[in-house]
Amino acid sequence: MSMQYKSFYFTLIVMFLILTASACTSTTDTSKITENEAHKQDVFEEKYEEPITVETVFIVNKTIEDVFSEAKLYESTWNKGYEDELGIKLKYAWIAMGTDDNYNRVDVAITSGDIPDIMIVSKEQLGILAQSNLINKNLQSIYDQYATPLTYDVQHGDGNTAFDSATFNGQLIAIPNTDASIDSAPFLYIRMDWLEKLNLEVPTNLEELYQVMKAFKENDPDGNGIDDTYGLMLAKDFLDEGMGETIGVFNGFHAYPTAWVKDESDNLVYGSTLPEVKTALAYLNRLYMEGLIEPEFAAKEPNDTVELSNNNKVGVQYGKMWNPIWPLQTTIDNYPEANWQAFKILSNDNKRAQPLIGLKVRYYYVVRKDYEHPEALIKLLNFFTEKQNSLITAEYEKYFLQEAPASGLHMTTFETWPTLKNLEAHWHIIEALESEDTSQLNIEEMDYYNNIIDYRNGNKTYASIEKVFGPTGSYDVMDTYYQNQEFKINEFYGAPTDAMKITMERILDIELDFYTRVIMGQLSVDAFDEFVLSLNHLGLTEITEEVNQWYDSQ
Secondary structure, three states: OOHHHHHHHHHHHHHHHHHOOOOOOOOOOHHHOOHHHHHHHHHHHOOOOOOEEEEEEEEOOHHHOOOOOHHHHHOOHHHHHHHHHHOEEEEEEEEEOOHHHHHHHHHHHHHHOOOOOEEEEOHHHHHHHHOOOOEOOOHHHHHHHHOOHHHHHHHOOOOOHHHHOOEEOOEEOOEEEEOOHHHHOOEEEEEHHHHHHOOOOOOOOHHHHHHHHHHHHHOOOOOOOOOOOEEEOOOOOOOOOOEOOOHHHHHHOOOOOOOEEEOOOOOEEEHHHOHHHHHHHHHHHHHHHOOOEOOOHHHOOHHHHOHHHHOOOEEEEEEOOOOOOOOHHHHHHHOOOOOEEEEOOOOOOOOOOOOEEOOOEEEEEEEEOOOOOOHHHHHHHHHHHHHHOOOOHHHHHHHHOOOOOOOOOOOOOOOOOOOOHHHHHHHHHHHHHHHOOOOOOOHHHHHHHHHHHHHHOOOHHHHHHHHHHOOOOHHHHHHHHHHOOOOEEOOOOOOOOHHHHHHHHHHHHHHHHHHHHHHOOOOOHHHHHHHHHHHHHHHHHHHHHHHHHHHHHO
16 A cells, blocks of 8 residues: 555544544543433343344445445444344345435435335435324433433533424434534634745734735745735635635624524524625625635635645635645645644624534434334444443444444444534643643544654654644634634524425525625625525525524424
8 A cells, every 4th residue: 555545544534533523532420320320221231132123224435435345334343243232133225325325215215105214314304204104203202211321411412402403393203413513613724834934924803814815825925936826715615614615704704604693683594694794705705806716716616626725826724623634634745844724713803703503413313103123223322322432442443443444434324423522632632742641541532642743753644633633723723612602503403494495405506606706706795685685585585484483482
């Protein structure tokens, strides 16, 4: 295996360990377990006397399509563990190649009325199933009886919101696959080596950031004597989370496109239509017209846009906490002097900028109405949280550090993630770096710690770990966000309303098109009010009414 491939594979694995929050850093204090909780633990650990079969589904992550096989799935550590420890044998109604393929198959199954025992569905599909007679709608009592204290703590780290999103007419009809809501917050990334080369200070507001980006464009920071650098990296889907996004820019103007936020009367309004968006668009148009954004950005997917960072041609980008792993590590691989650093998003005025976050439920588990062992779902999730939290090194390695193609991707359908796992890892690693005492680190944290030490000893391959978990990493910024509770919450987390099902997709398309054309100067920002009226006429007024009806019922 070439060094280049090893580097890429390492990056891939670490990114998925972070994105999927693959290890819980907290442990259960057994002295505090009540008699009822101890009983629930016993119920979970009790193996079925007669093995049962669960028909379910599996989604193949696109990054392992080339090495995946059905045989590897059936022979996986997870499937063997379910049989050996729980007496549960899995079979698969389908194996989907990616999430979209799974949801397409779910649509067919719902239409036919023939669904597997346990199925993964989207929020939209859950809304449809809520009106059907296909699923078990009494999961609360089953969850209360079988969920271990650890599973409850993992799934309720953000409070009860995730479970509220799976509750219809007062009934819990699905179990959410929870994730870390704070991990969706936007960050600002700046090339510190370019700042130093051009004798610039770290910007403290959006106007100063403009001046920095202007210098990155005009003052030849890559030193090749050619006008070929840009200030801001942007992708065509810049309202989506990820890389080359503008969410942090809008948030800096106190604007929250595609989110539902409270107005002064405590009603929910669609953030894309508020006046602050107009100011943010004018700022982005200014950047584009002055050449600080790549002229062809509107035609570029995120993976195409990252060619700028890969080739040392851009100095600023907005993205997520994992961006130092991808794509910014590649800049350092190609240009070892490169030094990307994460910062809080900047404000355009003296009010602090609030990074937007939303409820992070990756998908929902539903149980077929007449399936005789609905508790099997909870037992399978308990199994995951137990192995995730294992204090036995061999046990953790067995399930979470196995050979490719599963390492970091987990050959199991049944997962659920702690909400503060990555931030806690940062806290623990910082403490260990300061004290040089690693005795309190878990296995994953120890790997990150060693990678940071390697980086500090000159191995630039591990720069990304320093830039995520180290003292100048994205989680150091996240810690500030968290400690000061700076987040802005997307207040709507329900299933799509009736009007949303009809027109929301069209509204989102029109919105992205309008924003893009304003940024590129094809439309004046003064057309914003007319744009808002057009969305209202298209159906946004009805959607807003339904969203507030949902909000009032919570």
